[in-house]
Amino acid sequence: MRSYSAPVWQMALKLGLIGGAVAALLALIGMVEVFNQRAIIGGVISMGQTFLGLAVLLSAYAAARRAGTQTRSTALLAGAVAGAAVGLVIGGLALLMAAWPDLRTILINASPTLLALLTFGQAAPVALAIWIVAGGLLGAATGALLLLTPAVRSAILAALGAVVLVGVLADLLRLITSAWGVIGQALRWMFAGRGLSVAGALVVAAVVVLIGVLRQRGLPKLQPAAGRRSPRQTLLSLAISLAILALLPPVLGTYMSEVLDQVGLYVLMGLGLNIVVGFAGLLDLGYVGFYAIGAYMMGLLTSPELGFFNLSWWAALPIVLAVTILSGVVLGIPVLKVRGDYLAIITLGFGEMIRYLALSNALDPYTGGPQGVQLIAKPTIGSFVFDDVTKLYYLLLAGCLLTGFIAIRLRDSRLGRAWMAMREDEDVAQAIGINLVSTKLLAFATGAAFAGLSGAIFAAKIGAAYPQSFHLLVSINVLALIIVGGMGSIPGVIVGALALVGLPELLREFAEFRLLVYGVVLVVMMLYRPEGLLPSEAARREMHEDENVTEESALAQPAEPAIQLERTAT
Amino acid sequence: MALLVARKVVKRFGGLTAVRDLDLDIEPKTIYSVIGPNGAGKTTFFNCITGFYQPEEGEILLDGQPLVGLPTDKITRLGIARTYQNIRLFANMTAIENAMVGLHPHLRTGVLGAIFRTPAARAEEAQATAEARRLLQFVGLAGKGDLIAKNLPYGLQRRLEVARALASRPKLLLLDEPTAGMNPREAEDMMHFIRRLRDELGITILLIEHHMRVVMGISEHITVLDYGEKIAEGAPREIQTNPRVIEAYLGRGGAAQQHGVLDAPAAAG
Numbered sequence: 061m062r063s064y065s066a067p068v069w070q071m072a073l074k075l076g077l078i079g080g081a082v083a084a085l086l087a088l089i090g091m092v093e094v095f096n097q098r099a100i101i102g103g104v105i106s107m108g109q110t111f112l113g114l115a116v117l118l119s120a121y122a123a124a125r126r127a128g129t130q131t132r133s134t135a136l137l138a139g140a141v142a143g144a145a146v147g148l149v150i151g152g153l154a155l156l157m158a159a160w161p162d163l164r165t166i167l168i169n170a171s172p173t174l175l176a177l178l179t180f181g182q183a184a185p186v187a188l189a190i191w192i193v194a195g196g197l198l199g200a201a202t203g204a205l206l207l208l209t210p211a212v213r214s215a216i217l218a219a220l221g222a223v224v225l226v227g228v229l230a231d232l233l234r235l236i237t238s239a240w241g242v243i244g245q246a247l248r249w250m251f252a253g254r255g256l257s258v259a260g261a262l263v264v265a266a267v268v269v270l271i272g273v274l275r276q277r278g279l280p281k282l283q284p285a286a287g288r289r290s291p292r293q294t295l296l297s298l299a300i301s302l303a304i305l306a307l308l309p310p311v312l313g314t315y316m317s318e319v320l321d322q323v324g325l326y327v328l329m330g331l332g333l334n335i336v337v338g339f340a341g342l343l344d345l346g347y348v349g350f351y352a353i354g355a356y357m358m359g360l361l362t363s364p365e366l367g368f369f370n371l372s373w374w375a376a377l378p379i380v381l382a383v384t385i386l387s388g389v390v391l392g393i394p395v396l397k398v399r400g401d402y403l404a405i406i407t408l409g410f411g412e413m414i415r416y417l418a419l420s421n422a423l424d425p426y427t428g429g430p431q432g433v434q435l436i437a438k439p440t441i442g443s444f445v446f447d448d449v450t451k452l453y454y455l456l457l458a459g460c461l462l463t464g465f466i467a468i469r470l471r472d473s474r475l476g477r478a479w480m481a482m483r484e485d486e487d488v489a490q491a492i493g494i495n496l497v498s499t500k501l502l503a504f505a506t507g508a509a510f511a512g513l514s515g516a517i518f519a520a521k522i523g524a525a526y527p528q529s530f531h532l533l534v535s536i537n538v539l540a541l542i543i544v545g546g547m548g549s550i551p552g553v554i555v556g557a558l559a560l561v562g563l564p565e566l567l568r569e570f571a572e573f574r575l576l577v578y579g580v581v582l583v584v585m586m587l588y589r590p591e592g593l594l595p596s597e598a599a600r601r602e603m604h605e606d607e608n609v610t611e612e613s614a615l616a617q618p619a620e621p622a623i624q625l626e627r628t629a630t
Numbered sequence: 631m632a633l634l635v636a637r638k639v640v641k642r643f644g645g646l647t648a649v650r651d652l653d654l655d656i657e658p659k660t661i662y663s664v665i666g667p668n669g670a671g672k673t674t675f676f677n678c679i680t681g682f683y684q685p686e687e688g689e690i691l692l693d694g695q696p697l698v699g700l701p702t703d704k705i706t707r708l709g710i711a712r713t714y715q716n717i718r719l720f721a722n723m724t725a726i727e728n729a730m731v732g733l734h735p736h737l738r739t740g741v742l743g744a745i746f747r748t749p750a751a752r753a754e755e756a757q758a759t760a761e762a763r764r765l766l767q768f769v770g771l772a773g774k775g776d777l778i779a780k781n782l783p784y785g786l787q788r789r790l791e792v793a794r795a796l797a798s799r800p801k802l803l804l805l806d807e808p809t810a811g812m813n814p815r816e817a818e819d820m821m822h823f824i825r826r827l828r829d830e831l832g833i834t835i836l837l838i839e840h841h842m843r844v845v846m847g848i849s850e851h852i853t854v855l856d857y858g859e860k861i862a863e864g865a866p867r868e869i870q871t872n873p874r875v876i877e878a879y880l881g882r883g884g885a886a887q888q889h890g891v892l893d894a895p896a897a898a899g
Contacts, residue, residue, distance in 0.1 A: 473744030493706040493735030
């Protein structure tokens with residue numbers, strides 16, 4: 061850590077002003093107001109207020125961290141100054157809005173509602189004072205957090221985080237639990253307004269703290285000290301997770317099943333692209349093309365509307381997969397010699413080409429052109445038809461398990477090693493005897509097959525395939541979820557899909573800010589956790605090279621060998 | 631018959647001729663060195679043999695089989711392996727993974743074998759792991775298989791690169807400055823190690839080296855390049871006294887102090 065020659069309060073003021081500016085910006089783009097419709101704790105604190113509070117908290121925390129904790133007063137002072145500075149900016153914004161109502165002609169979100177929210181219904185100067193004092197107090201409290209022991213601090217932060225998270229999802233949780241009959245009735249006291257009730261919030265906090273205490277005391281005994289678990293334990297935990305996964309749709313209801321289906325489609329694609337990008341290091345931006353080919357092939361083979369084949373979904377599936385694998389190979393051949401950025405640009409073009417082909421008049425009889433293909437068959441097993449989201453969930457679950465299994469097996473084989481070697485150094489990999497052509501094509505083909513399966517299920521899910529479903533943004537989403545989850549990491553794909561596909565679905569009403577949040581999340585991730593949420597071993601090694609490098613290997617540069625020759629002269 | 635034969639090899643980069651009309655015959659089980667001042671074309675010649683570069687003229691034969699025009703992986707499969715002047719390991723993979731990648735051309739598990747983990751695939755994988763472990767032990771990396779390549783000390787990284795090259799079971803091993811950046815003691819160790827490769831594994835060694843102590847100590851045959859051309863060839867003794875070689879290394883003015891410039895240390899005879 062570098063030491064700050066400037067006084068602590070100056071640094072804290074700077075951080076506070078930055079935090080305040082961010083909060084003011086969020087308010088002025090309308091985010092605070094929109095989020096205010098939902099409560100974290102009903103009647104006590106809304107989501108919008110939580111946002112502003114978070115600005116105080118984060119600025120104060122950063123300031124207190126930098127100030128250090130040598131003396132109690134520096135952390136408290138830094139926190140208080142930063143918090144007050146955030147309050148000053150927000151209160152100042154309120155003052156500005158009150159004094160100059162015409163501001164709204166420029167910044168349309170500077171509405172009276174926002175003003176009321178920012179001033180607590182008081183006169184603006186009073187509100188400014190409240191903001192500064194409240195910000196300072198909250199900031200000082202945040203600074204005080206640093207003076208606590210790590211265990212207590214993490215317990216408090218976890219409890220706060222959990223309350224906010226559960227509060228954000230409270231609306232949905234109430235919807236889900238209301239379908240549970242008696243249990244739902246019994247849980248009603250936990251919710252108030254569009255958030256948690258005070259009692260509910262307290263219970264959530266207590267449960268989180270309790271779990272934390274248990275994990276520190278009790279659980280280590282349950283798990284053996286060695287990292288490896290016995291096969292029986294692995295099997296048991298697998299069976300339990302499977303049982304939980306199988307129970308999700310009836311427990312969570314239709315809406316959540318729809319969200320999970322969406323996540324499942326992206327997990328399938330993510331697992332496939334993870335092989336191409338994560339394992340083999342081939343940056344493919346046209347991945348949506350294979351998803352489209354899978355969906356359209358399913359349409360071509362099963363839709364009576366086009367009237368070519370009328371196969372059943374299951375009969376068509378092997379053909380669909382064969383065609384997507386073939387398309388993976390065919391699109392792979394021209395890019396065999398191309399690397400990095402160039403590969404990305406060319407594959408980007410491929411993806412767009414496929415979408416335009418689907419739209420084109422030339423292929424109209426086969427793809428339905430802009431109208432797309434309707435009446436695509438649903439998968440059936442006996443008399444069981446996968447005709448709604450809760451049923452399709454099981455098909456997707458099976459698909460994800462199968463592809464996940466295949467991905468793991470391939471990763472741990474000779475082929476996986478060849479992919480990783482190729483990612484590390486393509487020339488050396490080839491010089492070691494790896495056939496780049498077959499190794500690359502295998503990666504493209506496997507990735508394409510997974511996307512084809514995803515496309516086939518997607519087609520069955522909506523019963524149709526439309527060109528606009530296969531936009532470039534799908535490719536980017538899949539790539540982003542791999543990056544956020546952790547490049548090359550299979551659990552990372554699932555976490556990434558839940559975070560980037562599942563979470564936004566749950567926060568639908570804030571859809572207009574979705575891309576903003578998405579962008580911010582990606583930037584923050586790349587700056588502070590480039591290896592992803594659940595990184596693979598290799599990615600962790602790569603991103604943290606500075607950590608455990610031995611002294612000798614730092615001297616990897618040869619030391620002017622030729623000179624030694626002349627020195628031997630007598 | 632010579633294991634590796636090069637005839638009139640020419641490699642140009644634009645107007646610059648990096649290797650000019652090079653002839654070379656490497657007998658089986660020899661330790662053969664190519665030396666020369668910086669920029670003499672030694673590494674370029676290595677890259678021509680291994681398929682990284684395509685020479686404009688001439689031919690290179692391994693056991694009578696032409697190599698020019700083949701991709702690097704084919705050449706490796708024919709029995710040539712190499713190391714690199716600036717170590718090029720798969721830095722984020724473990725030591726044993728690096729060695730196992732080297733075994734790649736000798737394994738045949740395919741997609742289905744990998745997915746279903748067939749008995750054949752399992753047996754092959756177990757064998758490969760055992761062989762990789764043996765290789766690591768041979769090069770002095772016993773027990774270090776699970777370390778990440780880039781975290782190994784410099785000397786061991788060089789050793790691991792050799793292990794990876796050995797994994798492809800080469801007839802001819804090309805070592806590009808294996809002692810670069812090493813202190814005299816480490817270089818001495820490397821010298822013994824190279825000799826073991828030949829004596830114990832029967833591999834022919836082609837070496838680029840700047841440490842004269844090493845070159846004169848272990849080579850049976852030396853070719854000297856200067857500006858891409860062969861200026862001398864022969865046993866270490868002949869090379870040490872060759873006036874053209876001394877001139878190439880020291881320039882015309884230095885030629886006066888002929889004696890001792892390229893002397894091998896007495897111990898190395």
